[in-house]
Amino acid sequence: MNRYLRALAGAVLLLLFCGAYGQTLPAAVNTDPARAVVTLPEPANPALPSLILIGDSTVRNGKDDGQDLGPAGQWGWGRPIADYFDPARINVVNRAVGGLSSRTYLTSGHWQRTLAFVKRGDVVIMQFGHNDASPVNDDRRARGTLRGTGEESDTIDNLLTGQRETVHTYGWYLRRFIADIRARGATAIVCSPVPFKRWDADGRTRRARADYGGWAAQVARQELAGFIDLNEAAAARYDALGRDAVLRLFPQVTPDETVHTNLAGARLNAEVVVAGIRALGVPLLVGALNDKGRAIVPLDDARPVVTGPPGPPRPANDLPALFLVGDSTVKSGGKDGMVGWGERIAPYFDPTRVNVVNHAIGGRSSRTFYTEGRWARVLEQLRPGDAVLIQFGHNDGGRIGDPAMKGRASGAGTGPETVMERKADGSVEAVHTFGWYMARYVADARAKGVTVVLLSPVPHRDRWQEGRDFAEFAAWDEEVARQGGALFADLTIVVTEGYRALGAAVVDGFFADARTHTNDAGAAFNARQVVLALQGLPGRPFERWLKAGM
Structure with a gap:
């Protein structure tokens, strides 16, 4: 297929995508999903502190409404997690965008627009990984990141945008988000990606310890950030439920779907995140939980990944x-x-x-x-x-x-x-x-x-x-x-x-x-x-x- 036909096919796909997800096309048709116009929520009450979520479609899927299929459609856990918090105490602002990776959430401009709402005292939870394994450079999405958490980079001529771009590792982008969050006086929490609907040879839900789940944990350790191992904790719940019950947590209209849950699955993942929040003990979030949130049992292993005391504070004076x-x-x-x-x-x-x-x-x-x-x-x-x-x-x-x-x-x-x-x-x-x-x-x-x-x-x-x-x-x-x-x-x-x-x-x-x-x-x-x-x-x-x- 030559470049003209690819571009035409891409435009058709984008029209279908926008129709399904309620997103508006820009004035000039662009085949890059990262450039699609997406309307994201803002803090309902700017006077309140906010819990802000960033991530991909497993956090916020499309228009966040199940694609007109109700509970049977695809849902991210960022929608039902609001049910665990008191809206009179905190804003829950789900600014995740489907189809994006840690890289394209940054390069698309969504992060800068989201960062504008982050203020001192807020908490930002990030969950990326599912789209980071995509190709680094192609003319369809060009959203992949380099594997790992190091400082390696690769400068490319982006086939999709036509621009020269330096692509970094998955860990580098997470560290960028953490640094930006802290610079605004807010708290960063890293979440490992939700597990796939896939099983290993022993019949257990596949974990992501060797890649994005493990890398997310490593960045949290490096940066002294809070960490919720959603991948491991949700997979453990899948194993306890059994395969037949897990299948019912995913859309029945698309039986081949292995990534996106229906509303029941999103609620399970949201509950795991709340259990992690309770274990971390971040005062703002724990204090804003409602009765439903306080009833969740904390995870055993969600805590800031650091051993021993974090070190003394700087004395409160103006001396060097x-x-x-x-x-x-x-x-x-x-x-x-x-x-x-x-x-x-x-x-x-x-x-x-x-x-x-x-x-x-x-x-x-x-x-x-x-x-x-x-x-x-x-x-x-x-x-x-x-x-x-x-x-x-x-x-x-x-x-x-x-x-x-x-x-x-x-x-x-x-x-x-x-x-x-x-x-x-x-x-x-x-x-x-x-x-x-x-x-x-x-x-x-x-x-x-x-x-x-x-x-x-x-x-x-x-x-x-x-x-x-x-x-x-x-x-x-x-x-x-x-x-x-x-x-x-x-x-x-x-x-x-x-x-x-x-x-x-x-x-x-x-x-x-x-x-x-x-x-x-x-x-x-x-x-x-x-x-x-x-x-x-x-x-x-x-x-x-x-x-x-x-």
Whole structure:
């Protein structure tokens, strides 16, 4: 079929689409569904907070009326979920659009139009994935995204729009939505896509852990966003109901339909989302539930995907801040007598000139501090004129995929290569190199006007007397700093030289365990060595914050 005939056929299809879904054609016929004129609801009462939904046809199907077939037609869960909330307390605004992916919801302009209604205190739930698996470039819809959650991109000449476009990964678009939502003072919740009406070889409903469901969870972990695993929870309910009952949750007039539910199926999915909302405990949403909503039992596994405390807040003053990021050698909290140098460094700085904010946490690597969303927490607090010291390496070594590494190992080097690691929950994570994570920290912080210092790790108890410890990590840190415009301090060597001046008899008394963690005396000594390392940086950028005589 030549291009003219394809265009003609596309125009006919669009006429049929608009007739079925009540959408109005633009003045010039356009075969791109993303450019169809769609009338979406607005907050009914602008004075109230809003729950805003974005997604595809599994959230809002057509005109949101069952295509004149009543309950037997196709429905998204965004319509019945309003029945669980008190309209006197909250607006439920379903701005999902059928046929769109995370990419085309953005590029079509729908996101910018929706974002205009998002205000401080609102909540936005996003659910994409079903259309993201479509072709990236064709002359029919051109809506696909690159697979995964990384920073890869592909620049194309879009066959549908005739425009050059840079296409990103599924995860990149979700992160864009989250960032935009937070910039407006609202809360973002990620929802994995509803399950298909399909079964595996064992007769269980197919899950999406290895692709869009797993990727949605990974982005939520990375960004410290709330996550509702609608895919898993709805699939579990399907399995409990049995195949015959599940078939009745989909339109009987189209028995081959595997994606879109009828109204009964939409109600089941809406109930799962409400159960997830109750488990997340977002005050605005929980407080706006009506009696029907409060009767829903919370999901067991819907919670913000982050382990342990999220880190301290920035002090409420106008002073610049020095942020510390790292592992237990920076902050151990006194457990079993272990203390990190970051817990003993504040006395060297003038509290009338700078805040010292220690976000380090034990057991983390450059990889997991990022994937758990902890870096996102720091990034939210950074302001121009701040500084951040970053020290990782102790937990980055080992083999990716080795259970003993507890999902912490990063790849060797500074390159763009990745290794796919299957997680215990069935999802797959693209694991980057140590240098990739460190470069991400540098780029993110510098984009906010922040001074970044990469520190090589403090040495082990058994490695400072001969040779040098952490040679590779120091080299990778130095390379990343040089390429990214950050500063580098070889803390390993600065501490080692200090240890050698004292001797083994004294240094052995600095440790709380056999090899890695210092006690209070060792933390105080290492904190002094960090200050010496900072004073040796070009231009002495921290001199203005140090106390006189330091």
